[in-house]
Amino acid sequence: xxxxxxxxxxxxxxxxxxxxxxxxxxxxxxxxxxxxxxxxxxxxxxxxxxxxxxxxxxxxxxxxxxxxxxxxxxxxxxxxxxxxxxxxxxxxxxxxxxxxxxxxxxxxxxxxxxxxxxxxxxxxxxxxxxxxxxxxxxxxxxxxxxxxxxxxxxxxxxxxxxxxxxxxxxxxxxxxxxxxxxxxxxxxxxxxxxxxxxxxxxxxxxxxxxxxxxxxxxxxxxxxxxxxxxxxxxxxxxxxxxxxxxxxxxxxxxxxxxxxxxxxxxxxxxxxxxxxxxxxxxxxxxxxxxxxxxxxxxxxxxxxxxxxxxxxxxxxxxxxxxxxxxxxxxxxxxxxxxxxxxxxxxxxxxxxxxxxxxxxxxxxxxxxxxxxxxxxxxxxxxxxxxxxxxxxxxxxxxxxxxxxxxxxxxxxxxxxxxx
Amino acid sequence: xxxxxxxxxxxxxxxxxxxxxxxxxxxxxxxxxxxxxxxxxxxxxxxxxxxxxxxxxxxxxxxxxxxxxxxxxxxxxxxxxxxxxxxxxxxxxxxxxxxxxxxxxxxxxxxxxxxxxxxxxxxxxxxxxxxxxxxxxxxxxxxxxxxxxxxxxxxxxxxxxxxxxxxxxxxxxxxxxxxxxxxxxxxxxxxxxxxxxxxxxxxxxxxxxxxxxxxxxxxxxxxxxxxxxxxxxxxxxxxxxxxxxxxxxxxxxxxxxxxxxxxxxxxxxxxxxxxxxxxxxxxxxxxxxxxxxxxxxxxxxxxxxxxxxxxxxxxxxxxxxxxxxxxxxxxxxxxxxxxxxxxxxxxxxxxxxxxxxxxxxxxxxxxxxxxxxxxxxxxxxxxxxxxxxxxxxxxxxxxxxxxxxxxxxxxxxxxxxxxxxxxxxxxxxxxxxxxxxxxxxxxxxxxxxxxxxxxxxxxxxxxxxxxxxxxxxxxxxxxxxxxxxxxx
Numbered sequence: 001x002x003x004x005x006x007x008x009x010x011x012x013x014x015x016x017x018x019x020x021x022x023x024x025x026x027x028x029x030x031x032x033x034x035x036x037x038x039x040x041x042x043x044x045x046x047x048x049x050x051x052x053x054x055x056x057x058x059x060x061x062x063x064x065x066x067x068x069x070x071x072x073x074x075x076x077x078x079x080x081x082x083x084x085x086x087x088x089x090x091x092x093x094x095x096x097x098x099x100x101x102x103x104x105x106x107x108x109x110x111x112x113x114x115x116x117x118x119x120x121x122x123x124x125x126x127x128x129x130x131x132x133x134x135x136x137x138x139x140x141x142x143x144x145x146x147x148x149x150x151x152x153x154x155x156x157x158x159x160x161x162x163x164x165x166x167x168x169x170x171x172x173x174x175x176x177x178x179x180x181x182x183x184x185x186x187x188x189x190x191x192x193x194x195x196x197x198x199x200x201x202x203x204x205x206x207x208x209x210x211x212x213x214x215x216x217x218x219x220x221x222x223x224x225x226x227x228x229x230x231x232x233x234x235x236x237x238x239x240x241x242x243x244x245x246x247x248x249x250x251x252x253x254x255x256x257x258x259x260x261x262x263x264x265x266x267x268x269x270x271x272x273x274x275x276x277x278x279x280x281x282x283x284x285x286x287x288x289x290x291x292x293x294x295x296x297x298x299x300x301x302x303x304x305x306x307x308x309x310x311x312x313x314x315x316x317x318x319x320x321x322x323x324x325x326x327x328x329x330x331x332x333x334x335x336x337x338x339x340x341x342x343x344x345x346x347x348x349x350x351x352x353x354x355x356x357x358x359x360x361x362x363x364x365x366x367x368x369x370x371x372x373x374x375x376x377x378x379x380x381x382x383x384x385x386x387x388x389x390x391x392x393x394x395x396x397x398x399x400x401x402x403x404x405x406x407x408x409x410x411x412x413x414x415x416x417x418x419x
Numbered sequence: 420x421x422x423x424x425x426x427x428x429x430x431x432x433x434x435x436x437x438x439x440x441x442x443x444x445x446x447x448x449x450x451x452x453x454x455x456x457x458x459x460x461x462x463x464x465x466x467x468x469x470x471x472x473x474x475x476x477x478x479x480x481x482x483x484x485x486x487x488x489x490x491x492x493x494x495x496x497x498x499x500x501x502x503x504x505x506x507x508x509x510x511x512x513x514x515x516x517x518x519x520x521x522x523x524x525x526x527x528x529x530x531x532x533x534x535x536x537x538x539x540x541x542x543x544x545x546x547x548x549x550x551x552x553x554x555x556x557x558x559x560x561x562x563x564x565x566x567x568x569x570x571x572x573x574x575x576x577x578x579x580x581x582x583x584x585x586x587x588x589x590x591x592x593x594x595x596x597x598x599x600x601x602x603x604x605x606x607x608x609x610x611x612x613x614x615x616x617x618x619x620x621x622x623x624x625x626x627x628x629x630x631x632x633x634x635x636x637x638x639x640x641x642x643x644x645x646x647x648x649x650x651x652x653x654x655x656x657x658x659x660x661x662x663x664x665x666x667x668x669x670x671x672x673x674x675x676x677x678x679x680x681x682x683x684x685x686x687x688x689x690x691x692x693x694x695x696x697x698x699x700x701x702x703x704x705x706x707x708x709x710x711x712x713x714x715x716x717x718x719x720x721x722x723x724x725x726x727x728x729x730x731x732x733x734x735x736x737x738x739x740x741x742x743x744x745x746x747x748x749x750x751x752x753x754x755x756x757x758x759x760x761x762x763x764x765x766x767x768x769x770x771x772x773x774x775x776x777x778x779x780x781x782x783x784x785x786x787x788x789x790x791x792x793x794x795x796x797x798x799x800x801x802x803x804x805x806x807x808x809x810x811x812x813x814x815x816x817x818x819x820x821x822x823x824x825x826x827x828x829x830x831x832x833x834x835x836x837x838x839x840x841x842x843x844x845x846x847x848x849x850x851x852x853x854x855x856x857x858x859x860x861x862x863x864x865x866x867x868x869x870x871x872x873x874x875x876x877x878x879x880x881x882x883x884x885x886x887x888x889x890x891x892x893x894x895x896x897x898x899x900x901x902x903x904x905x906x907x
Contacts, residue, residue, distance in 0.1 A: 028600060034602075040506070040537070040538045044507070064526065065625070066623060066625035068608050071602040075603075078602075079625050080626070081538065081626070082534035084500055085500070085503040085534040086534065088501070088502075088504045089503045092506075092508055108527070109522065109559055109560075111479065111558040112522070112523065115497040116499070118497070120500050122496055123496060123501065139621075142619070142620070143622065145619045145620065178450065182443040182445070182447075185716045187449075187486035188493065205557070205559075206480075208481060209494075210479075210480065210481035210492075210493070210495065211453075212452075212453050299600070
């Protein structure tokens with residue numbers, strides 16, 4: 001833990017990128033982009049906006065099934081770019097901000113996913129992160145030749161072992177495995193490249209990975225969930241936990257529970273960051289902010305209580321917006337955030353922008369300066385990797401030898417022939 | 420044979436080139452495979468030269484023995500993430516990504532390729548492979564890699580399924596009318612309800628139809644099953660012919676197969692791989708050839724803690740290219756390849772014409788290849804070491820100055836043996852610059868290669884039309900999801 005100076009704790013902020021906003025009618029709001037989901041330049045622009053505001057990360061969600069009915073409740077989730085391709089294109093247009101890609105282990109192989117994440121970490125120079133979801137979409141099974149979506153216990157058993165395999169693969173090349181000495185002809189030191197030889201309940205993976213170790217050593221891992229299994233997985237493996245909003249009382253209870261579970265795995269409270277979702281509608285005055293919210297709600301295609309919720313939890317989340325959102329002037333918004341941050345309910349927030357880019361611009365222009373005025377948020381990035389933004393050290397390689405134990409050394413080759 | 424045909428040129432990116440010791444050359448960048456700025460620089464040079472595409476290969480297993488055969492495949496960025504990064508740093512060149520059908524899911528590959536096509540605004544291409552390194556099975560919880568029939572049965576269904584997933588959203592499916600609140604037209608979005616031997620996929624995809632309709636499909640097209648897959652699905656096929664005569668036979672075979680499945684055979688482009696080893700003139704190129712080969716590690720050079728190569732465990736035999744790896748780089752291995760025993764000779768002995776006659780057909784061709792590349796002659800100055808080097812550095816190589824190399828490419832094109840080449844470099848970046856700086860201008864002087872892009876998508880570069888939607892063209896095989904929402 002490198003951490004902030006003693007006595008000064010700062011919030012961590014992420015932006016959940018939904019191209020048409022997290023409000024079901026956000027895309028209809030004046031100035032919003034209705035067709036931004038496929039415009040990578042737009043996505044890059046929004047990312048740079050929050051990078052200039054020094055956010056910790058941009059978050060790309062994912063689902064593995066769609067239904068056009070989502071157009072009414074959540075068009076941003078109905079169809080969008082695949083997260084790893086989008087994340088890499090974002091990496092090419094930014095330099096500091098963390099980039100979170102969502103992937104569901106239930107429908108992936110650990111070798112493929114370990115590669116995608118390690119590669120994104122190399123391309124972004126240490127800014128990659130994996131949001132591990134186990135699948136809210138029962139219908140995904142029908143797109144992956146599966147008879148059924150597994151029940152929770154099996155999905156988490158699978159995910160637990162999956163994470164172990166991915167983490168071992170990331171370590172399969174020691175940091176100094178590449179020799180690349182043109183004089184001797186030795187390219188790698190084979191003693192620093194490790195098969196993982198994993199043989200478990202669900203996976204048999206020999207390794208090694210065919211990528212160099214990620215710049216962060218271990219890519220930052222995110223997880224969300226309220227079930228017992230989900231809290232355990234998060235407490236053991238996640239660097240960042242997303243939590244639902246709800247009331248400050250329920251948030252405090254969740255926060256304390258997860259940190260306590262993490263402590264049982266030997267992890268300190270600063271090694272796991274709990275970031276509840278927060279939807280903000282802010283304007284110079286409270287009256288203006290309320291007017292924006294009313295205008296948004298008026299644009300909903302049907303009365304809110306008649307929304308089609310076949311889409312599942314996210315459709316419902318839209319309906320419950322007011323439970324976890326805040327509408328007001330900058331002081332009111334920051335008061336709310338500060339209360340949670342200092343009240344044992346949050347280490348920061350995952351911002352849900354109701355409409356894009358307008359609500360993001362309003363947040364960076366009005367809320368971020370007020371946060372800084374109170375010393376609650378950074379004015380500059382202290383590091384350049386996502387781990388550094390989170391104050392996390394780069395982990396040791398599990399295959400690495402202690403410095404006192406010498407390597408056998410690379411093989412020697414004779415010098416080149418002379419003709 | 421039309422006189423006005425021009426070449427299509429792809430560039431196959433190997434971070435350290437195709438020569439097994441290319442990375443050791445003083446002009447090579449040996450340590451930049453994970454430096455994305457380096458890859459961007461290479462891709463931009465390829466785009467500046469107006470190549471049709473920049474090609475990223477892939478494998479799903481590795482082993483440290485690759486360091487002596489092909490350092491480029493030892494470890495490298497994953498292709499979809501790398502291509503998406505390059506998309507932002509380039510604007511015209513096509514981006515080819517390799518994805519394996521044996522170890523992935525059609526829904527995931529359809530999303531990745533469609534997403535890349537959106538991010539590149541229509542420059543994406545999928546190189547379909549079924550797996551050349553059987554060790555992949557050990558990384559994917561499989562008992563075995565599967566034989567060619569098993570892998571191609573799956574690949575056939577996989578590719579046609581991905582095409583239909585790309586089509587599940589018709590081009591006009593998005594309305595996005597802020598006034599009325601209509602976001603999509605459900606009548607133009609289709610499920611597949613596909614149930615086949617290997618896959619059951621309901622659909623629709625959760626992405627808008629790709630800008631190219633279908634990203635360009637590439638395939639190697641070498642074995643029987645591979646040719647059949649290429650004939651049915653590929654827009655571009657590589658083949659593996661080494662001579663004009665072989666290539667003519669190959670081209671007529673795959674085109675006949677394409678015609679037999681109802682395709683226009685002219686829309687199946689054949690681009691063989693080719694490593695031009697370029698010098699300012701022939702003499703300089705041959706000197707470079709010798710210089711590079713001197714850097715190849717032969718078995719007699721290897722010392723592993725005092726033990727010879729037998730002390731260094733080789734895993735399961737990997738692919739063909741690795742048949743020339745450590746333990747197979749000596750006169751014993753060469754004898755096997757030639758079909759007669761040369762172990763009594765010294766590497767520096769001249770190949771005598773009597774000995775050559777004992778060689779098998781493949782062996783005689785190898786000797787001929789060594790003579791052609793080195794410019795030396797049997798019975799005079801061609802040595803067994805030259806032949807061993809030709810054995811170790813396999814593949815389609817032509818050594819020369821710009822005139823010789825342009826002559827070679829022009830001869831293949833005019834004979835109808837290809838539509839262009841998938842160009843590779845022996846090492847980077849010097850050999851890429853030599854090709855773009857010396858050979859490309861020569862090709863342009865002869866009217867054989869474009870001076871400027873005429874289109875913006877890869878399909879346009881290749882002269883291929885945007886395909887109709889297979890679901891609607893075939894009488895709506897797919898099921899509209901919301902028929903009640905249909906428009907007139």
